Amino acid sequence: MDTERKPPPAPVRGPQLEDVARGLFTRIRLPYLLDRLPSGPVLAIFSLINGFLSIAIMAVAALVTEQPFVFPSLGPTAFLFFYTPLAPTASPRNALYGHLIGALVGFGCLVAFGLQDEGPSTAVGVGWDRVIAAGLSLGLTSGLMVLFNAAHPPAGATTLIISLGVLTEASEIAVLMVAVVLLTVQAIVINRLAGIPYPLWNAAKRE
Numbered sequence: 001m002d003t004e005r006k007p008p009p010a011p012v013r014g015p016q017l018e019d020v021a022r023g024l025f026t027r028i029r030l031p032y033l034l035d036r037l038p039s040g041p042v043l044a045i046f047s048l049i050n051g052f053l054s055i056a057i058m059a060v061a062a063l064v065t066e067q068p069f070v071f072p073s074l075g076p077t078a079f080l081f082f083y084t085p086l087a088p089t090a091s092p093r094n095a096l097y098g099h100l101i102g103a104l105v106g107f108g109c110l111v112a113f114g115l116q117d118e119g120p121s122t123a124v125g126v127g128w129d130r131v132i133a134a135g136l137s138l139g140l141t142s143g144l145m146v147l148f149n150a151a152h153p154p155a156g157a158t159t160l161i162i163s164l165g166v167l168t169e170a171s172e173i174a175v176l177m178v179a180v181v182l183l184t185v186q187a188i189v190i191n192r193l194a195g196i197p198y199p200l201w202n203a204a205k206r207e
Contacts, residue, residue: 016196017083021046023194047082054078054186058179068172069179073099073157077180080154081187085196089151091203092184098152099180102141103173106162109137120165130164137163 018034021043025031033042055070055078062069077099080090088094110116113133121130141159145151158176161167167176191198 015083016085017043017047020082020085020191020194020196023196024190026195027193050082050190051075051078054082054183057186058182061179061182067175068167069175069182071158071161071167071176071179073102073154073161074179074183076154076157077152078183078187080152081183082190085187085191085198086203088203089153090187091199091201092188093199093202094150094152095154095184096177096180097148097150098145098155099158100177101144101148101150102137102155102157102159103162103176105140105144106137106159107167107170107173109133109140109159109163110165110168115163115165116168118165122164122166124165134160134163 018039022031022034025033055074058069058074061067077095080087081095084090110133113129115130115133118124118130121134137159138156141155145155162173167173188198188200197204
């Protein structure tokens with residue numbers, strides 16, 4: 001018996017950085033920037049300014065609160081938020097779940113191997129216990145993100161930052177997660193201002 005074949009799912013759109021830039025330029029009455037000038041340099045400059053502002057906000061928060069709100073893994077998260085905001089990996093859900101998984105797994109491996117008081121590997125070197133802790137943290141983070149359907153590549157950097165001893169205190173992990181929340185709120189505001197249908201939680205399912 002013949003069965004009707006369903007069409008393959010629509011592919012995820014490519015980078016939406018131009019859509020974000022055009023939406024914001026239109027809002028501030030400068031839409032001609034992308035119409036009259038070469039789009040490559042304009043988008044590169046827009047990305048430079050947007051990336052600077054994203055981390056600058058974290059840096060100001062760190063300066064005011066005297067807490068380390070600037071973390072290396074926030075950089076690639078910010079890039080995803082504004083380069084491919086409609087991709088599932090850039091959704092608020094995946095960003096928050098991914099970093100949370102990475103942070104908890106990294107801290108768990110750090111404690112399990114007794115490395116909490118050893119200092120960062122860049123200063124004290126790498127032994128077998130650190131090798132196993134780092135490898136296990138990345139493997140577990142990857143597996144759990146797949147299990148919970150919460151893929152967010154920058155979370156791999158988060159778990160290594162912790163398992164390699166850069167962050168060793170529970171309070172530092174909490175600050176990291178607050179920073180992720182702040183960056184996510186910024187992504188929602190900027191993408192929505194640009195007219196991008198950025199999700200408030202989960203990416204829209206594609207038929």
